[in-house]
Amino acid sequence: xxxxxxxxxxxxxxxxxxxxxxxxxxxxxxxxxxxxxxxxxxxxxxxxxxxxxxxxxxxxxxxxxxxxxxxxxxxxxxxxxxxxxxxxxxxxx
Numbered sequence: 497x498x499x500x501x502x503x504x505x506x507x508x509x510x511x512x513x514x515x516x517x518x519x520x521x522x523x524x525x526x527x528x529x530x531x532x533x534x535x536x537x538x539x540x541x542x543x544x545x546x547x548x549x550x551x552x553x554x555x556x557x558x559x560x561x562x563x564x565x566x567x568x569x570x571x572x573x574x575x576x577x578x579x580x581x582x583x584x585x586x587x588x589x
């Protein structure tokens with residue numbers, strides 16, 4: 497176990513950037529509603545903290561490392577509509 501999320505999630509994307517693992521969006525395991533949360537996990541300590549938010553709550557995104565940022569691609573919003581935006585996530589302080 498590297499860490500524990502503050503809530504159970506499904507359909508989230510994850511990728512590493514710098515010394516952290518980022519968990520982006522997803523659906524709450526209890527309600528099934530999308531979240532806009534961006535969480536950073538420090539794998540050395542297990543500490544999990546919220547470091548940002550997507551402009552819209554999304555699940556089913558893809559996340560890829562591109563240079564010094566993560567790109568978050570596509571996904572589904574709370575109405576179930578497929579999205580075509582690409583968002584950039586930079587390293588948290």
